[in-house]
Amino acid sequence: MAFATTLQRLNPLAPARARFQRWWQSRLPLADTLRLTQRNVYILPTAPGWMLAATLLVLLVASINYQLNLGYLLTFLLAGCAAVGMHVAHATLRGIDLKLVAPDAQFAGTSTVLTVQLSSERRTPRRGIGLALLGTDHWTWTDVPALGSATVHVAFAPATRGLHRVPAITAETRFPLGTFRVWCYWRPAAQVMVYPKPEAHPPPLPPGEPKSGGAGTGHAQSSGEFDGVRGYRRGDPLKLVVWKKFAKAGELVSRDSPQTQQHVLWLDFAQAGSASVEQRLSRLCAWVLQADQLGLDFGLRLPGAEIAPGGGAAHQRRCLEALALC
């Protein structure tokens, strides 16, 4: 395998070929559904196909040389089967409708799946159809039942954050004889949002900041009225900790008072460590997840963007998208 790739690299035509392929792929229309027709299904013989051709030639020469009429029959029947096999192979892909199920947003570095639905209006099942991302070799094989549909999951692992177009997908079949490869290219129009990779072991959340413009911030803490309890937050005074709860359940819980709500958690790009931009974003991402898990309201400050404090799934998604697109 390594040898083969080395060979490929040495091939003087390889760059031109790669450029041609890029140009070719960029010409493909973007669509989330694709009907495979005569126009976008390609077919070429495979290496075993050439082997079969060579076998047929040898059979023919042997038949001629030994004057075997039965040999001619065998050769021609095999050739006929191979020709029919070509049509069967092409018909296996032709007429399939490919539909991409809109992909969910995800985190960089994690592997996820693209869900593709293949539906067939043919009255016989279609066998041995493989799907893979263009340029990879991880095939997922499926059969499409007669007058039905099949769902295929293609693994997809985006490396960087941002809004990515779903990579080009190729479908292929070698059914029935393996002598022909029938394939198609498909560039789905859908885009997938990729959030930064959350840091594995992030430091604890930053302390809350006093709500800007809030009156009487300093003394309100000692009013002694409590609304309820909430998860311990760094910086909470020890007297607010409900020690009884800690003794029972082993988790730190603070008494919540209206005063504490005067504090707002801001996740700030500037305070997310001093490492590179990506690492900061990755920490912010981890914090966003953590804060959301704890049910805290939080705001996000990014260079050139600020998201007002809030909570809930929609808020979280907004924040993560902001991180992704930052």
Next chain:
Amino acid sequence: MLKAPRSGLSSSARLSTLPREGRDTLFLLLVVAWVLLPQIGNLPLWCSLFAAGLLLARGWLAWTSGPLPSRWWMAGLLAVTLAATWATHRTLLGRDAGVTLIVVLLALKTLELRARRDAFVIFFLGFFTMLTNFFFSQSLLTAAAMLVALLGLLTALVNAHMPVGKPPLAEAARTAGWMALLGAPVMLVLFMLFPRMAPLWGIPSDGMTGRSGLSGTMQVGTMASLALDDSIALRVRFEGAPPPQDTLYFRGPVLSQFDGREWRAQYAGFGFENPREANLQVSGPPVRYEVTLEPNNRPWLLLLDAAPSPPQLPAQQTGRVFMTPDLQWMASRPLTDLTRYRAESYPDFRHGPERQSLRLQAYVDLPAGFNPRTLQLAADLRRDPRYANADAAAFVAAALEKLRTGGYSYTLEPGVYGRDTADVFWFDNKAGFCEHIASAFVVLMRALDIPARIVTGYQGGDINSVDGFWTVRQSDAHAWAEVWQAGRGWVRVDPTGAVSPGRIGSLARLQAPAGVFATAIGTVNPTLAANLRAAWEALNNRWNQWVLNYTQTRQLDLLKRLGLDVAGWEDLVRAIGVLLALLGAAGVGWMLWERRQHDPWLRLLAQAQARLRQAGVEVPAATPPRQMAALLARHFDAEADDRTAAVRDWLLQLEAQRYAPAASPERRAGLARLRRVFQQLAWPGS
């Protein structure tokens, strides 16, 4: 249940729980075994056993899901194979060595199924091994067996390309069957039209070993094996009434040189002899007939006695055709193929010199020191006062009389003949089959100074009641004598007839030992057996005529009858092109038809959409009927316009047709009605 010890599982249960890979491998092994099975008789014993052992070992590994042997094992086995092949054939090239090697390689390769490529190698080697079967037999039975083998290999190949789950083999078999069925027209076109060429290079000399037939020499005793060979030598179809069976003498090599042990032909068949020496004169009406001769790897064309004009046959197959001075017809090339020719023979004929000549001296030569008692017998006859003035005819009659009355008998097991074969026959054993009798007779004639020679060939044959063809078998091989008589030339004398009248011209010939099955049928119902055999042979003959003997002449004939005037291979190639294009067009038609197979409801919906767009309503793709109705209502005023209301109703009916419960009247009304209504709808806005 799965954890039960394996011994507790019956083998059928094991078969159904076998992992897919094991099941597929077992099936492939079965197919490979089927491909190799017909070869067993033609292979060296070690090769058959070795291949069987390898397949069994591989089958065991598949059954128990055991690991495959290492590459070192494979290399070792390969080396052993090559050595054994070399030891058997003294070469690794040539046909027989090649077949041996291919068979073993195919069996060996099953032990190495690591990658897809290995499987493909097995498939393609399998196809080639199927062809090697045809070196030995091209019979109908072989063809049927190989058709099954081809379907098996295709099934395995299709199954290998169903990567999902464990699909039943029957489904792959169905696909393979369909492919073969659809591929058959291509096969027919190519078979009928592919230009038949001469061999591209010389056929290796071992091309025809193992085929029995007449031989160019006669060593007393060799005919025993021929008499037991029930295979077919030739078939004849007479135009008009066939001559009586006892006059059917098909002439083969004429043996006139005797060294005491072996009879040899005087003419080797180079074609330089002068056929006028034969001095053939024919009279009476001719017998016209057509012979289909099985390949005999000899240049002999077997014709009825006596044919003055050459048989008509394709020249490229046999080269030049000529007659030797002793009336035998020969081709300049050995007949390695089924050959068909038409000929004319005259049962009433004379040949040979009419007067005593020096040339005839060769026909009274006897080796010195052999058969002293026969020589003594001849001398006694000459001295016998009864034969004082006897001519050749009288001595022939005397000899035949002696054969008839002297207690001589016909047998296929004459026992061991010593050095003086004629003596042993005349005085000791007094039993033998045609070649002993003919040889002893000719020796006696020569001892009497009468020119005599042995003619070998076939005598008799039986008619097939189904298609009227006469079948002549190797067991009809015969040896008779020709004696020269002054004023008459060579005269046929069949001394075997004197010993055993039944041997000549009767259906009750000596039967070869029949197989168990044939015996069983024969004892239950002899006529049924005969009829079955006749039907089978008629079928086989049809096969020979149409498939095996499909030569260029037949090819051109057939096309001429179809109205195509074809002159050479260029026309054939053109015809192939045209027919394949027609087949391709048929394929396209089929594809279009297949496209029509798509859901008719969706098609109707698409038509309605297109019609609405024409009417000016903007309909996005994939709009269901109800939404289309809503769009329509927004665009036109449904209450004000009857036409709009009708279209809306129609769209709702279309929806109901698709989604209403199966038993509802909307569903049962059917699409056809909706389609009819669609045609008649008046569209708003138009």
